[in-house]
Amino acid sequence: MTEQKNLREQLAGCEKVLIGLGEEWKLKGDASGKGPAGAKEREALLDRAYQALYELVKEKDYFIITMATDARIYRTPLGSEKEPVRSADGMSGEELCWEGMGEELRERMDRLFPPKPAPAESRWQRIVAPCGNETWRQCSLACTKDIWEPGELPEDRCPHCGAPLTGNTMEAQVYIEEGYLPQWERYTHWLARTLNRKTVILELGAGFGNPEVIRFPFEKTAYFNQKAFLYRVNARFPQITEELHGRAKGIQADSVEWLSYCSHPMSVS
Numbered sequence: 001m002t003e004q005k006n007l008r009e010q011l012a013g014c015e016k017v018l019i020g021l022g023e024e025w026k027l028k029g030d031a032s033g034k035g036p037a038g039a040k041e042r043e044a045l046l047d048r049a050y051q052a053l054y055e056l057v058k059e060k061d062y063f064i065i066t067m068a069t070d071a072r073i074y075r076t077p078l079g080s081e082k083e084p085v086r087s088a089d090g091m092s093g094e095e096l097c098w099e100g101m102g103e104e105l106r107e108r109m110d111r112l113f114p115p116k117p118a119p120a121e122s123r124w125q126r127i128v129a130p131c132g133n134e135t136w137r138q139c140s141l142a143c144t145k146d147i148w149e150p151g152e153l154p155e156d157r158c159p160h161c162g163a164p165l166t167g168n169t170m171e172a173q174v175y176i177e178e179g180y181l182p183q184w185e186r187y188t189h190w191l192a193r194t195l196n197r198k199t200v201i202l203e204l205g206a207g208f209g210n211p212e213v214i215r216f217p218f219e220k221t222a223y224f225n226q227k228a229f230l231y232r233v234n235a236r237f238p239q240i241t242e243e244l245h246g247r248a249k250g251i252q253a254d255s256v257e258w259l260s261y262c263s264h265p266m267s268v269s
């Protein structure tokens with residue numbers, strides 16, 4: 001439990017938390033081999049882990065990028081459309097242009113023009129799922145970029161060409177990426193504001209399935225932000241590159257299981 005305690009201490013002192021949920025958070029990716037009972041167990045474990053993640057970061061300015069496409073996260077407190085999330089900047093998107101200024105000039109400008117508090121974002125606005133959302137529907141022939149909510153088209157057929165609809169995920173023959181792009185933009189803006197700020201990077205279960213989604217960019221973010229610390233929790237690939245020596249910690253564990261222990265009463269300091 002020491003690692004979990006260290007993590008909680010690091011979180012207490014940081015301004016930003018970047019969270020990546022990788023392959024280990026996909027239900028289908030579960031190689032437990034225990035059949036339906038194993039899958040049920042895994043689902044319960046996932047729910048506990050999401051709850052633990054919420055408890056860990058609910059007071060922080062965080063962003064979650066997930067490779068899971070099951071939309072399960074939106075049914076947890078992390079997916080709340082009402083609860084506002086903390087912002088450590090007190091700046092709105094329009095004021096991003098101040099970011100490049102020197103410290104002194106910035107302070108003077110702040111006195112002259114006090115920064116407006118940023119409009120509060122809700123928790124679901126701090127999740128991006130670039131691999132898609134299987135509860136959303138798209139045309140299987142991708143004749144249109146339209147995306148439908150579950151149940152919106154009861155016949156489950158494309159109203160434009162009549163083809164069957166399919167889940168709006170990377171698994172679709174032609175993936176309509178418009179589903180996640182607005183959130184992706186929000187994510188990249190948020191990420192730009194982590195530079196030079198004390199940031200905990202929590203990479204959970206992201207292996208080499210699609211390393212360009214989480215694993216590689218997280219390494220790059222940790223490398224360029226000298227105030228960042230990377231936690232890499234992975235059952236098979238917890239290795240840390242030499243460049244991040246002293247600013248990263250690899251933990252060999254199933255990240256879902258590991259995280260679910262973060263809220264374990266035994267580990268509360």
Ligand SMILES: [Zn+2]
Pocket residue numbers: 139140141142143144158159160161162163
């Ligand atoms: Zn169509």
